[in-house]
Amino acid sequence: MRSSELDYDLPAELVAQRPAERRDGSRLLVHDRRTGETRHRTFAELPDEVRGHLTVVNDTRVVPARLRLRRRTGGEVEVLLVESLGSGEWEALARPSRRLRTGERLRASDRESPDPSVELLEALGDGRWRVRVAGEPHGQLPLPPYIHEPPPDPERYQTVYADEPGSAAAPTAGLHFTPELLARLDHERITLHVGLDTFRPLTAETVEEHVIHGERYRVEPAAWRRIEAAGTVLAVGTTTTRVLETLVRGAPLEGRAELFITPGFEFRRVDALLTNFHLPRTTLLALVMAFAGVERTRELYALAIRERYRFYSFGDAMLLL
Structure with missing residues (x-):
């Protein structure tokens, strides 16, 4: 697959510069892969869309690095x-x-x-x-370069369930959750410490030539037993997806996730994906295309642009069922 196939044009004003007033006030683009139906909802309505799913979140915490x-x-x-x-x-x-x-x-x-x-x-x-x-890092949060001003409250670049310090970037699909909304979902936690290479643009001519750098993960045995046995699993974010698809292939419960998910990949444990809208030419967009299909992802991104969804870290979310 040519890296240029992961390109798209985004109006600059759709790059979200600040989070929504309420975390769960973000918009949610829902697409059912089985029926082809697409609908527009708010994030607060997520529990109505994922009844019966086990929701898995990444509880890493961003370091002031x-x-x-x-x-x-x-x-x-x-x-x-x-x-x-x-x-x-x-x-x-x-x-x-x-x-x-x-x-x-x-x-x-x-x-x-x-x-x-x-x-x-x-x-x-x-x-x-x-x-x-020397000692614990006490710097600034490493916000992405397309965010021009830090949020008034630094905790808005942390998930409400962030617990394990170690990330260089937030697992942004989780930024929309409130404690009340999370409590309405049957959920489990995994930990993957997000590295900057996750967001590094593809520079090779083809996607297959790109080298992805591993990221440290850890999953408690009891959590994996529940995830492994669940009827249907919703992965919150591409980081969670990579861990679950790594483990289901026999990897240990602690290690480095080096799985590069591209179109044609066979998903064995993730049944639904919650994700933000991603930068062009990134491994994140390649993963979404692998899950939803290349052409369908392009159509959904074009729809989101027409409907003026907000993009990237502080932007809106998409649910792929």
């Missing part, structure tokens, strides 16, 4: 922590990276702390570094 630091020379450096490696070490992106050196210590921009904030341990190429962080 965007650190603004200074070199000893005074030059400013932005370090974005991408994945925890344990014992205070992280894989990170640093910019500007060209002049940084292994062993260098970067301090907080305010220069008030006598202790180094970040030590550069190893250059990994392409601006990536293995670093050691």
Whole structure:
């Protein structure tokens, strides 16, 4: 499949810059793959659409991982922590990276702390570094670049069930839930810590040439037993989908999800998918096309644009039954 087949044109004003006033006040585009019926609802009406499904959510929590630091020379450096490696070490992106050196210590921009904030341990190429962080990260939330201002309440870039710190980005399909709405659903939790590579645009000429980077996941045995035995499963988001389809193929309950889901994929455990509208040329859009069909996904995205749905992280949602 050519990567260009994942392109579409989106008016800039449809990129949501802030979340809806109420989480469950977002719009919900519902499509039934069996009947071909499409209907327009609000997210608060989700329980009426998924009766009988076991809803599975990703309870990862976004780390305040965007650190603004200074070199000893005074030059400013932005370090974005991408994945925890344990014992205070992280894989990170640093910019500007060209002049940084292994062993260098970067301090907080305010220069008030006598202790180094970040030590550069190893250059990994392409601006990536293995670093050691002194203490817990206390930076800014790593919002996507298409969001120009942070929300007044940083918790709006966290799900209400976020519990396990470790993500570099939010599992955005879950941002629409309220505690009250979640309580109306039969649900289970899994954990996958979202890395930035999930959102990285496809640069290869074909989708198959793209290399997807793994992300850490963990699922409790009791949760997997319920998911495995459920009659029908609703996966909240592409991250949840990748974990469930990884496990159903015999993977251990803790590891790295490296499954690249593209059109032609056979879904063995996910029966319905709740997802936001995604960027062109991304692995996320490829997964949605695998679930709904390439042409049908294009039709649904075109409909969403005509109906002025809001797109991307703070945008509206789509339910594929």
